[in-house]
Amino acid sequence: MTLGVAVDGGTLAVHELGRGAAGAPVVMALHGITANALAFGAVAQALNGEVRLLAPDLRGRADSRSVRGPWGLAAHAADVVAVLDAARVESAVLLGHSMGAYVAALTAYLYPSRVSSLVLIDGGVGFPAPDGDIDAALEQVIGPAMRRLTMSFPDDDAYLDFWREHPAVGPALAASYGDLLTAYLRHDLVGAGGDRRSSCVLDAVRADGADVLADPLVLRSLRDGTVPATLLYAARGLMDEPQGLLDADRIAAAGLPPTVRVIPAGGVNHYTVLFEPQAVRLIAYAVGTSV
Template sequence: MEAVRCEGSPICCSDQGQGEALVLLHGFCGSAYYWEKVVPLLEDRFRVIVPDLRGHGASDAPLGAYSMDQMADDVRDLLDALEIEKAVLLGHSMGGYIALSFAQRHASRLNAFGLIHSTAFPDSDEAKEKRLNAVSAIRAQGITSFVDGLVPGLFAPATAESAPELIRRAQEIGYRTPPQGAEGAALGMRERPDRRDVVSASALPVLLVAGEKDGLAPPERVFTSDKPHVVQALIAGAGHMSMMEAPDQLAEIIRDFAEAAIRL
């Protein structure tokens, strides 16, 4: 991991491989380490850029809410600092919300984009209330307790039973999230707009990946468009964390999509 000085604040990122740029964004209370099983499967074909997003991992964690637009601009600034003109941008969960903002406002910097266990829908009223509850829980109980409660529900029930080490690894990664970073991201996700039109109307290739057993972003919320430019991929048996649960399958989906998008 290296710290890259971007406009505003430093962003830490992993930069591995050679070829066309592929940027992978992690989810809430994650970090670049969420992708540790996937990157080695892609770096022979792509230059794989995996940042710790604002407020997460080793990157800067300023106080206050982080809008998805701010976090998307962080990614743009990172591309500028790395002198990358265009990339394929894929985001997991919260990272998908950031990818949508980026695609809406900086489409000229992309060859393609996609959502992995994410949705273009906005938060419902119930979900918005849960974001506030998350902030309260972090402040009252600390990040370790919050992550311990969050992570098990990210995995398919069968995975949780058969591979508890994956849950422990995701928790270890989550513990490194600065509390103010988790709070800022939760508040920012709460205010994101409906961006289904960004998926359906894009002139770019779009990838939508869903887990069959994902209780947070079920397939019907991921697959918001079936237009010709949209590739839908369902990973059987996976929950919200296919980069850990089914890394080989996810990497194959990403590779096929990115190679096709770059050839266009």
């Protein structure tokens, strides 16, 4: 089921991935910078019946690609509140992956009464801003996921072939959860046959990336916030390299408050942390102990 929520600049598409029983707690899932709501398909299955899981396609992506600016993480935070208002929910658990973790932490910092707790996956931790051009910085961090935004593909299979060459995603397409991963990847595509493209609006990605990498408020939101949080981190990186985005030493150096509980998610990478069964069970556990 997909809900349309009026936000500044258009209508945000919000996927109700799990309904839960009457009175079930509400969890809002916030995806990464070039991702979409279906990234949480495996997590939704693990939480089936336990929570009402709302997952927006963030503005400038997938079914929310027609939402105009403003871009940036403050706009996403305002959208989160708009979704809560539309759903008549006073407060919810925010579950964020990658950029979505920064959106969740910023929302909790700006609107603490609307967020009961945070579950952050491989993101949300602020570090010193890098030097140089934002496109170059994003290319360095997310690599092929950024390059595909300017590419076109003759059909869906060609797009999946692109991902099959990705060292962190390709092998996972043949895993037991491959259908869920494929559905997530296909949800990104727009355009007619012969000209299939990513739905992501490049200006939105650039603005959001600049905030994640360099906005002072975004970078201190988790450190200075008061909402309790659980942080899970993948051992491997965006290209399946053995060094992940986060590790115990980097997290310790970030100076996070004792209200942040840290859980290693094991030997998964930045993408498969949302799909590999053992990591998904940890995420479901973190959500279950946060509601």
